[in-house]
Amino acid sequence: MKIASFNVNSIRARLPIVIDWLTKESPDVLCVQELKCQDQDFPQDAFQEINYNVAYKGEKSYNGVALFSKLPIKDVRIGFDKKETYGPRLITATIYDIPIINTYVPQGFDPDSEKFIEKLEWLKRLHAFLKKNYDPGKPLLWVGDFNVAPEPIDVYDPEKLSGHAGYHPDEHAALRHLMDWGFVDVFRKHQPGPGLYTFWDYRIRNSVKRNLGWRIDHIWATKSLAKKSVDSWIDLGPRLQKKPSDHTPVVAKFEL
C-alpha cells in the first residue's frame, strides 16, 4: 500500500500536476490539503476518469482537505465534531481497512498572535480526538500538512528559525504529546539524514535550488502499522514543474 500527502495550494490551479502525478506514481491513497475551492467547484470528474475515488470538504478561498483512493473510501468524517468552528482542516475515513486521518494544521502566523494560540488549541483538540476515537494499539495513519518541522534536521537553519511559527518549542511540545500517544514518524524511520524537505517558501528566491526548506508534511503511523512500512521518500517531481505548489509530496510504502 502506497500512500502520499500533498499540500497542493489550490486543487484547481494544480489539477494537471495532481492528475499527472497520480497517473505516473499510482499511489493507493493520496491525502491533499489546501483545496481553496468550494465543494460545487471541485473538479471531481477529472479524478473519476483516472479511476480514483474521492472524498473532500472545501470552502471559498481557504483550507479544504481531500482523500483520493483506488479502493472505496468508507466512513468519511469531516472535522472534530458536528460543531466545527475552524475551516475544513480534518477529514477521516477508512481505506484498505486502515483508519486514516488527513489534516491541514493551522499555520499559526506568528507566535505572538492569536492565530498561534489557535494552532496550539487545534493540536490539543486533535489529541483529545485521538483519545476519544482511536486505539494507539491498532493500525492508524495520521497524514498531512502538520505545519510543524519536528527536529533541527527538518529546517534549513534551526538556529535562525527557532521560535518561528512552524519551528517553535510550544509546537514541538504539542507534537511530542501526539507522538507519545502512539505514533512513529514513518518518513524519518526510513530517511535518517538531514536536508530533506517538503516545503520551500515562494518568498525566498530560488529556495528550492538553494534547498532552504522545511519538512512540515508528514506520514505518521501507530507502532503496529509502522512496523509494516518498507520505504518512505519525498518526491521532488511536482515541485520542479512549471507552476508548482510550495509543497511537494511525501510518500510511504507499507507491506500489509
Place this chain on the structure above:
DNA sequence: ATGGTCGGCAACCGA
C-alpha cells in the same frame, strides 16, 4: 535585466 511569491478573487488575506 527598471523585476521582486503565490492563489483566490476582486481589496487584501493567508501562507
